[in-house]
Amino acid sequence: MRALDEHRAAALALAAPLPAVEVGLADALGMVLAEDVRADEPLPRWDNSAMDGYAVRRADVLTVPAVLRVVADLPAGSPDEPALEPGTAARIMTGAPVPPGADAVVPIEVTDAGTTTVEIRVAPEPAAHIRRAGEDAIPGDLVLAAGALLGPAHVAALASTCRSSALVHRRPRIAVVSTGDELVPPGTDLRRGQLPDSNSWLLAAAVTEAGAVAVRLGPVSDDPAALLELLHSLDADPSVDGVVTSGGVSMGAFDVVKAALADSPGVEFLPVAVQPGKPQGLGRLPGGTPIWTLPGNPVSSFASFEMFVRPALGRMRGLAAVERPTVTALADEGWRTPPGRAQLMPVRFVGDARVVPATGRGSGSHLVARLALAEGLAVVPAEVDEVVVGASVHVLKVT
Known part of the structure; x- marks a missing residue:
């Protein structure tokens, strides 16, 4: 079996930053x-006032109170440049350029305004309330x-x-394909053996949340020829940057994804030492389109997407950091782990730094309704046989 980290590296290697495009600020x-x-x-472009008040020559107001003649009004955005002569001031609003000759701004709260004069009651510090040009950059x-x-x-x-x-x-455009004869659209009256197709909705939402554009397709029947035709059409579509499938990658008699891609040398199927999500596949379709084939059980699909697909989409987007935030927490309950395999346990937080399994039924790969309780995935190394109460665990935050 391939180790978890090795498969993560292989999944990430399929991705590269997509070409750059020019977009308006609104987009x-x-x-x-x-x-x-x-x-x-320079940012800002000019010296400007940080307060509503009066621009003054500090030498005129070292002794207070001082009465100055007001020679200009300077609202924000004013292009005026009235030079201050000795004994004069300019009324100024926040953001307005400081006039030539002024070397301080006195807040309006410590002044008394007359009709054409202003009394300054507090002497300002040097350069008081002046934002200097280039102060930001x-x-x-x-x-x-x-x-x-x-x-x-x-x-x-x-x-x-x-x-x-x-x-x-540009945002990657990712086709999402769920497979299985048993799957029907949500809202359909179920006959015996049928299941609502939750995976295509799960993965399309995950793709969208990861900042990509999801093209949801499916469910697709267990017909290898029909699936292969669909995958080839996606491979030939220049607007599709990647494909994610769910289901049909295990060891069963009807594993349609493995059957459809059996003769594709660029795609490999193999077990990964992780639970849930042991059966995995990835590679490139003949035209070079990356494909990640995930197991069909919903929790497996979710965990596999987080581990293997989300980082690749981040790289396609050009992100410098492609991983979810990870925190260290203490187990508030203990749980068993599978021998020789890393475990991805859906957990929820109890307080700020303690976690418990999201459901009392553990990490069962079919528990899709209870998956909504998960706030993170506890990533437990393969060499750990049991998580005991109080043990430190690394948690990938998913909400």
Whole structure:
């Protein structure tokens, strides 16, 4: 059997950052930056006021109270540059450029305004309440690094550099195919032996949450020829960047994915030393499209996606860090682990730093309804035979 970490590396090796595209700022949120962004100009561009008040020559107000003649009103955005002569001041609003000659701003709260004059009651410190040009960044400073996942603050930073667009990696478009004659669309009246197709919805949602675009297909019947035709059509579609399948990869007589791809030299099927999710497959279709074939039990599909597919999608997106956050927690309950295999136990948190299995029924790979209780996956190494109460476990946070 292949070790968990070895298979994770093989799954990640199928992925590479997708080509960069230019998008407007309105579409940049959630995208991954494909180039460094540096300041072209000082930020801010000019000395400006940090307060509503009066721009003054400090030498005029070292002794207070001092009465100055008001020679200008400067709202934010004003292009005016009234030079302050001795004995004068300018009323100024937050963000307005500081006029030539001024070297401090006095907050309005410590002044008394007349019709054409202002009385300054408190002497300001040198450069009081003045934001200096270049205080945020100077030309050449790195504002955002390539690989940054663009959130609201990143979009604001782009706008502050006067950019109306960003060069980003496009989102990968991933086809999701669930297989099995027993699967029917949710909402269908079930006859004996049938199951609602939850996997295609699970994996499509996981693909979307991972920042990619999901193309949900299925369920597909257990017909190897029909599945192979579908996979070849996806392989030939230039808009499809990868394929994820669920089901049909184990040792049974009707494992359709293995049967359909049996003659594809670029795809391998093998057991991985992990529970749940032992039967796995991955590789490239003849046209080069990456494919990850996951087991069909819902918890196995979920855990396999988190371990093997999500990091690959992160790399396709151009992310610098492709892993989910991992925390160390203490087991509030003990549980058994499978001999010789790593375990991915769905857990929920009890308090901030303790976990218990998400369901009293353990990590059963079919427990899809109870999977919704999971807040993380406890990744237990293969050499651990039992997790005892109080043991430290590494938890991959999934919510």
